[in-house]
Amino acid sequence: MPKHYRRLNRKELKQHQLTAVILILAGAMLFFSACSTTSDKLTTDTDTTVPLEKLEPGFYQQGIASWYGHPFHGQATASGEIYDMNDPTAAHKRLPLGTKVLVTNLENQRQIELLINDRGPFVKNRVIDLSKYGARQLGIIQNGTAMVRIDILELPESISHSKKHPFAIQFGAFENREPALKLRDKIARQNDEVFIDEIKQSNGTLYRVRLGWFNSREAAHNEARHLGFSQAHIFRR
Numbered sequence: 001m002p003k004h005y006r007r008l009n010r011k012e013l014k015q016h017q018l019t020a021v022i023l024i025l026a027g028a029m030l031f032f033s034a035c036s037t038t039s040d041k042l043t044t045d046t047d048t049t050v051p052l053e054k055l056e057p058g059f060y061q062q063g064i065a066s067w068y069g070h071p072f073h074g075q076a077t078a079s080g081e082i083y084d085m086n087d088p089t090a091a092h093k094r095l096p097l098g099t100k101v102l103v104t105n106l107e108n109q110r111q112i113e114l115l116i117n118d119r120g121p122f123v124k125n126r127v128i129d130l131s132k133y134g135a136r137q138l139g140i141i142q143n144g145t146a147m148v149r150i151d152i153l154e155l156p157e158s159i160s161h162s163k164k165h166p167f168a169i170q171f172g173a174f175e176n177r178e179p180a181l182k183l184r185d186k187i188a189r190q191n192d193e194v195f196i197d198e199i200k201q202s203n204g205t206l207y208r209v210r211l212g213w214f215n216s217r218e219a220a221h222n223e224a225r226h227l228g229f230s231q232a233h234i235f236r237r
Contacts, residue, residue, distance in 0.1 A: 055096070057152045063127035065103065065148040067135030068120070077118035080170040080208065080233040085132035087201050088112065091120035092128050096237040098156030098197060103128065104149040105138040112137040113153060115199060133202070156197065167220040168212025170233040180207035187211065190227055213237070 069085040077083045079097045090101070099116045114134050121129040128150060130138065140146040171187060171194075174180040180196050187194040187209070197208040211227075214220040217234050224232040 055152065055155060057154065059149070060095070060101070060152045061127055061150040062106075063148070063150075064125055064145050065105075065128045065130055065135075065138075065140065066121055066123065066126050066145045067130040067132055067140065069132040076233075078235055079117040080235060081117050081173055081199075081206065083118065083131075084201075087131055087203070088114050088133055088137075089117045089131045089201075090114040090128050090134055091118035092116045093119060093121070095152070096156055097235065098199065098237075099152060100154040102151040102153050103130070103134065103138065104151070105140065106147045106149055108139050110138045115201075117199070165213035165215050166236050167214040167217050168210055168235060168237065169214075169220050169224045169229070170235060171209040171211070171224075171229055173206055173208045175204060175206060177205075177207050180209050183209045187227055187229075191223070 068091070072083050073085045075083050077089075077091075083089075090103070092099075092101075095101070095116045097117055100113060101116060102111060102113055104111045112134055114130065118129070121127075126145070128148065130140075132141070135141050138146065138148070172180070172183055174183075177196075184194050184196055191211060194209065194211045197210050199206045199208065211223070212220075214223065217236070220234045221230075224230060224234065
């Protein structure tokens with residue numbers, strides 16, 4: 001046996017073993033810490049950290065998506081439109097109504113462009129509620145939920161970037177442009193800030209006659225009554 005090799009005594013052996021255990025535990029802690037950080041990033045709901053006035057096209061949010069159909073089919077949405085579960089639409093808690101988004105199912109990489117026209121989901125830890133059509137295209141009808149990525153494609157032209165004026169009036173929504181123009185012209189005689197918001201759907205274009213923006217729901221109601229439309233729909237972007 002070469003002279004530089006020698007047998008470790010019991011005390012030295014225990015010290016080596018203790019050092020090895022400490023190194024293994026430290027490595028394990030670093031590994032699980034890294035995995036935990038990655039997982040947190042994947043499931044974080046980031047929408048509350050983006051001020052509305054700073055919204056722009058691009059990546060917005062990542063989280064759990066669900067979908068809704070009956071009994072909401074045929075009911076009014078937050079935008080004033082009638083919900084059709086066979087249209088490419090979705091509900092979001094905070095994105096401005098009329099925002100176009102690209103939703104990617106991170107579990108199968110399917111994608112679809114959807115229009116935000118409603119508010120929701122109102123279930124904890126979910127970030128978007130898809131129409132049945134959207135859910136079918138993304139392949140989540142059976143499971144009911146999936147991890148998705150949301151990218152903003154286009155913000156509505158009528159959006160107010162001021163958080164102080166989030167309310168607007170919708171006087172009507174039409175499948176044909178002519179009645180929308182007539183209604184807009186009628187209202188414009190008293191308030192020339194009225195506009196037509198065009199929304200493309202699977203079965204055609206919807207023309208929404210709107211007026212905004214107001215700092216409170218009451219202010220919007222007052223203006224609607226002043227214009228002779230006390231039953232007009234007041235919505236918050």
